[in-house]
Each structure stands twice: as C-alpha cells, then as structure tokens.
Amino acid sequence: MRCVIAGYPFDLIASEVQQAMSGIKPELIVGESVRIGRRTYPVKQVGAVITRQDRRDFTAAEVTRAMRRLGFTCHPAAAAPAEG
Template structure:
C-alpha cells in the first residue's frame, strides 16, 4: 500500500512492517500515540523512524498512525486510558474495587448499618 510519510511515498505492507519490527524492542510509552504490532505497543515515532529510516523530526505521529491504521494495525492515543492498557496489577485492583476496597473479608459493621439488628 502506498503511504506518504514526511512528504515521501512508501510502498508498505503489513507483513513488511511485522518483519521489520520483529526484533525491535519497544521504547517506553510517554503518553503520545502508539501502534500495537503483534503483542507489543510501540510509540508511533519509533515505528515511523524504523520503517522509513528518517529522523523523527521529519514526520508527525499522526502520519504514522494513519498509515499503520490503513495497513490494519491498531493505533491508540496515550491520552485514553483503557483497562487493557493498565498494568495487570492495576487492572485487577480496579476490577476488585480499587484501593478503597476492604482487604480480607466483608466490610466491618458500623452503627449506621441498616442491616444491624
């Protein structure tokens, strides 16, 4: 598929992007846009730099995410927080009621409890 990134045309395919990014370790996500390739989340600028061999200042993350979306990759913004994007411990904590949930059993009975007999 022909994509334009930083005013240069590139003929990219999903299999080529997968092969190129296979041995690349993802950089830490810093809240910007990112691309999910396989089971890994890469910053969009990192993906763009690797597949185009251009300096990151030459293109925007939006150009990369548009191209990757057209190729069939999932792209997200770091601003949106989805439960799947949370670390496993925080996701489990949120499912169990968060930090305010009592540990080790039922909530203590208080004098204001309507079930108290």
C-alpha cells in the first residue's frame, strides 16, 4: 500500500511492518498506539522504525492512518491498553 508520511511516499506491506517490529521492545505508551502481533507500540515508535525518520518529522496521525489502512488495530491516546 502506498502512503505518504512526512511528505515522502512509502510502499508498506503489513507483513513487512510486522517483520520490522519483531524483536523490538515497545516503549512506554503515552499517546496513540497500534497493535502489531501480540504487542502494542506507540505509533511514533512504529513510524520511526518503518520510515527511518526522526519522530519530529511526522505526525502520529500520519502513521495511524497508514497502520489502519494496513489492517492494524489503532488506539487513541486515552484508550491505549496497558502492556503487561
């Protein structure tokens, strides 16, 4: 799926996003989050990994929109589940 994050086009595939995030420990969730496999990650962490860009270069909304289009479950800031 083609999407634009921080003004740059990316061709993303759900399986490639899962592979990129495998083995990466989720950071503390303080805003929007996305469920990838069995883990819930902050969307900014996922965006930084898949785009290799600085987190200040893109918004959480851009990454959330892309992740939803790929079929991942996203959670708003207030409804982020606790990771245990």
